Amino acid sequence: HPLSKHPGPRLWAASRIPYVVSLLRGTLNEDMLGFHLKYGDIVRLAPNELSFAVEEGWRDIYMHRPGHKETQKDKVWYIAPNDMPQNIVTTMDIISDLALGESFHCLDGSTYHPWVRTLFYFFKGMIIVAAARFFPATEFLLQRLIPVHILERQRQHTEFTNEKIAQRLEFGTSRPDLITPFLKAMEKDKTGDKMSLGEIQSTFAIILVAGSETTATTLLGVFYKLASHPEKQTKLWTELEKRFAHAENVTVNGTKEIPYLDAVINEALRLCFAVPGGLPRVVPEGGDTYAGHHVPEGTSISIRPYVVFHSSTYFHKAWDYVPERWLPADQRPKEHAADRLAACQPFNVGPTNCIGKPLAWAEMRLLVAKIILTF
């Protein structure tokens, strides 16, 4: 087999089944970590899949390289759920304002909106459906084994999203929001093309999921780490107090200039990364070279962020919480001078990286600064 030169556990190289078992048990990241420690930077983790734990993988797999064809998102993972059309997120323009012009009001009543409550079933359903897709010949039968309550909650989740979109379309909004540019796209252009309601629904389903849970999980990481490292918390408070004096003075722009605040958030992004899967892509026709290795077409390849972010090759004391490693070079502790910060890319890189990155940073800076100063 063309991938036989790459090391990895034999059973995993022979069959997709051990991978799928690990995926469904939720132990894939830990297993990957063990394999990379044992076998090295590039591991064969299924008959047609390689996992990369090398910095140059970010550039080679995800970025546009002149003279090379681009990898494609692996269809096993990137298919819209519940028979919806594919979402059309490619564009950077739409990220200039917030999504649907109306909150889910979770904080008002300290309760979850049903959309939030069903979100985890949505994720669980995604994983199980993807697991079945690895076996195309029996996919139809395997899909039937998915527990009915998970499918039902996943369907409800989609319904909540569609309901919200329908409300927004019917009642309008007093200020521009993320839907506004899409309304134009729903009218026919000169060529007679227009965006369908299904495409709008699918796109907003992904924006809402991608824009909420990721930021929330990272913030949980920030506060967990600060709570368990009081001296870092005090340091952050001192820096914020110097700049703002009171929480009421905090502004998005003002929070951009506080290196220790960014350092605290960057270290949480590294250690409590919110997108636990690999970011799977497929090698284009003709094959190509990734991190110095030729890989045949059709192979599934990805960086495993969990492995790279915890790698002692790139980060001194990789498992320790050290926000200072992210400070500008002249303020960084000597022992972290050689840390390879570019190996940590929590928003991915290249044409399909996170379109919400500036929004996520604005939200996180604002929230962390206000909460630390207030409490």
Ligand code: HEM
């Ligand atoms: C800490 C917060 C966040 C993290 C760590 C994060 C991370 C990521 C990553 C790693 C990807 C690439 C996935 C892939 O290559 O398969 C991605 C894509 C995406 N993110 Fe984020 N994200 C965050 C916040 C947000 C926010 C606030 C939004 C708001 C709209 C957002 C919207 C999206 C969308 C729509 C995509 C898909 C882009 C595409 O398919 O081209 N994300 N995000």
